[in-house]
Amino acid sequence: MSNTNIVVRKSRGRSLVLTTAIAAGAVFMVLPFYWLLIATTYGAHDIFATPPHFLPGPAFVENFVGLFRDTMFGRSMVNSLFVSTTYTALGLIVCTAAGYAFAKFKFRGQNLLFGALLVTLALPSQVTLVPLFQIMVNLGWLDSYQALILPNLALPFGIFLMKQTMSTIPDEMIQAARIDGAGEFRVFSQIVLPTVRPALSALAIFLFLAQWNDFVYPLVVLRSPESYTVPVALASLQGIGTTDYGQLLMGTMLSMLPVLILFLFLQRQFVAGILAGAVKQ
Amino acid sequence: MNTLVQSSTPATAEKPVAPRRRRSSVGYPRITPYLFLMPMILLFVGFKLYPYISAFWLSLTKNVGGEVEFAGLENYTRLIADPLFYKALANTGIILLVQVPIMLVLAIVLAVAFNSVLLKIRSFWRTAYFVPIVMGLVAYGILFRALFNTNEGFVNYLISFIGLSPIPWLGDPLWAKVSIVIAMTWHYTGQNAIIYLAQMQSIGGELYEAAHVDGASAWQRFWHVTLPGLRPAIVLTVILSTIGTLQLFDEPYVLTNGGPDNATLTVGMYLYQNGFKFFDFGYASAIGYALTIIIGVISLIQLRLFKEKS
Numbered sequence: 001m002s003n004t005n006i007v008v009r010k011s012r013g014r015s016l017v018l019t020t021a022i023a024a025g026a027v028f029m030v031l032p033f034y035w036l037l038i039a040t041t042y043g044a045h046d047i048f049a050t051p052p053h054f055l056p057g058p059a060f061v062e063n064f065v066g067l068f069r070d071t072m073f074g075r076s077m078v079n080s081l082f083v084s085t086t087y088t089a090l091g092l093i094v095c096t097a098a099g100y101a102f103a104k105f106k107f108r109g110q111n112l113l114f115g116a117l118l119v120t121l122a123l124p125s126q127v128t129l130v131p132l133f134q135i136m137v138n139l140g141w142l143d144s145y146q147a148l149i150l151p152n153l154a155l156p157f158g159i160f161l162m163k164q165t166m167s168t169i170p171d172e173m174i175q176a177a178r179i180d181g182a183g184e185f186r187v188f189s190q191i192v193l194p195t196v197r198p199a200l201s202a203l204a205i206f207l208f209l210a211q212w213n214d215f216v217y218p219l220v221v222l223r224s225p226e227s228y229t230v231p232v233a234l235a236s237l238q239g240i241g242t243t244d245y246g247q248l249l250m251g252t253m254l255s256m257l258p259v260l261i262l263f264l265f266l267q268r269q270f271v272a273g274i275l276a277g278a279v280k281q
Numbered sequence: 282m283n284t285l286v287q288s289s290t291p292a293t294a295e296k297p298v299a300p301r302r303r304r305s306s307v308g309y310p311r312i313t314p315y316l317f318l319m320p321m322i323l324l325f326v327g328f329k330l331y332p333y334i335s336a337f338w339l340s341l342t343k344n345v346g347g348e349v350e351f352a353g354l355e356n357y358t359r360l361i362a363d364p365l366f367y368k369a370l371a372n373t374g375i376i377l378l379v380q381v382p383i384m385l386v387l388a389i390v391l392a393v394a395f396n397s398v399l400l401k402i403r404s405f406w407r408t409a410y411f412v413p414i415v416m417g418l419v420a421y422g423i424l425f426r427a428l429f430n431t432n433e434g435f436v437n438y439l440i441s442f443i444g445l446s447p448i449p450w451l452g453d454p455l456w457a458k459v460s461i462v463i464a465m466t467w468h469y470t471g472q473n474a475i476i477y478l479a480q481m482q483s484i485g486g487e488l489y490e491a492a493h494v495d496g497a498s499a500w501q502r503f504w505h506v507t508l509p510g511l512r513p514a515i516v517l518t519v520i521l522s523t524i525g526t527l528q529l530f531d532e533p534y535v536l537t538n539g540g541p542d543n544a545t546l547t548v549g550m551y552l553y554q555n556g557f558k559f560f561d562f563g564y565a566s567a568i569g570y571a572l573t574i575i576i577g578v579i580s581l582i583q584l585r586l587f588k589e590k591s
Contacts, residue, residue, distance in 0.1 A: 014399050015399040015400070018397065018399050019401045029410050029412070094324065101313075106314075110314075116330065117325070130569070134335070135332070154320075154324035178308055184310070219557075231420070234423060245427070271475060
């Protein structure tokens with residue numbers, strides 16, 4: 001009796017120590033967000049103060065209005081939202097269709113094609129920066145949406161993910177639908193796609209994040225400020241010496257809003273999307 | 282299967298026979314997989330395969346007064362003798378060797394904590410550590426640049442409480458690297474912890490029970506059950522983090538712009554500078570292929586090491 005009491009008390013103490021330690025670490029993880037939030041409420045001249053501000057200031061509206069008035073950040077948000085959404089939708093189509101072909105069909109050239117995909121998965125994408133830039137120059141596509149959307153649509157990782165997920169669908173199910181007279185496209189859209197819905201949402205989040213945060217490639221093919229995506233706009237704002245820091249940090253905060261919303265509303269799929277890249281390989 | 286076919290026979294009987302004739306013995310028209318693959322093949326060949334091949338060709342050329350000329354291995358011999366390339370390589374290597382181990386060890390510790398019944402409100406802490414990932418690379422670069430401000434930065438304010446004098450985070454060659462390591466660790470540790478946690482939860486409870494019955498201490502259970510169980514996830518995160526860090530670009534570009542005095546110039550940044558500041562496409566492509574070889578060799582070595590240990 002007294003023995004179990006000691007055990008309970010001991011584990012309670014341990015639990016307190018562990019929870020406190022994790023909480024202390026969590027403060028450091030969250031503190032930069034808190035600082036950013038507070039910083040967006042101060043004017044450029046008094047963001048940095050000693051001691052730092054811990055309570056919100058009066059300039060939130062001023063920074064917000066100023067950002068959209070003095071810079072093209074609003075346009076960049078529209079660009080990024082459009083490009084990321086379109087990329088996600090088209091990427092899902094390309095990756096699921098290709099993944100389906102690899103998972104459920106036998107055809108000539110299958111191994112060669114799949115091997116080529118595997119190889120590019122291992123190659124650093126920075127190698128393709130210069131050639132892609134030249135392609136876009138030759139097509140007259142600098143500053144265009146399609147220059148951002150098309151090159152990464154055939155995402156090897158996405159194709160692998162879909163292939164692996166679709167391999168688990170029983171062949172009998174597909175055959176039965178064919179025998180029932182369903183056309184090949186109907187089999188795909190009405191039998192195959194609904195069964196892989198969880199993987200689809202994970203891939204969708206992965207694609208959206210990848211495009212929303214992509215930086216070096218857009219930096220290369222976007223030349224005029226009207227075409228900038230959010231990361232390029234933020235980096236260029238920071239590069240200008242005259243930039244209003246209140247506005248810059250406001251833009252920084254706004255840039256994570258869409259992602260934060262996705263994260264809060266689709267937390268399970270969001271984590272799955274992040275993990276997909278790691279666990280499924 | 283047989284009953285399925287039989288039950289659906291009436292339905293097929295009503296359908297026109299014509300399309301069935303085109304079907305092969307495998308049950309679908311031979312062209313079907315190619316139709317599904319068509320978009321992917323076109324995009325893959327145009328925007329992946331061709332650029333990789335084109336980059337290799339470019340790396341064998343140089344631009345002489347606006348004319349592209351074949352230059353053989355000249356770009357590569359120049360690269361081998363380029364001190365700035367070695368500097369970029371060394372910077373990248375140092376950041377890799379310091380950041381990845383710190384981050385992954387922290388992530389394992391966190392995952393153990395997240396998995397422990399002793400931790401209160403576990404899902405809340407998991408979210409708190411994971412949330413930095415919602416910030417884009419450029420965004421958190423800008424944020425940390427502000428936090429690391431020498432005179433009025435928040436970080437220097439915090440360390441003044443433990444009696445330290447202000448640190449020139451971004452103005453000193455050594456501290457600039459430390460800043461990048463801290464920022465990256467903040468950003469990616471939670472994500473890796475979640476990867477480990479997912480793997481940990483797939484380790485069978487009976488292994489722990491057996492260890493418990495054998496009288497193993499908590500540390501022994503961690504060392505002999507948890508860590509071996511985590512192996513696949515560790516192999517994966519080590520290789521992915523290594524490949525990612527070797528291509529490091531966004532953080533140094535925004536946080537330090539490669540400075541001071543090229544102390545945070547990475548291979549990725551050096552490639553970008555040569556390609557899009559000096560427009561030396563040949564040399565930039567050679568750097569790209571050198572990076573490819575380095576990544577390939579290091580990944581192979583890591584795979585070999587992991588294999589030997591098992």
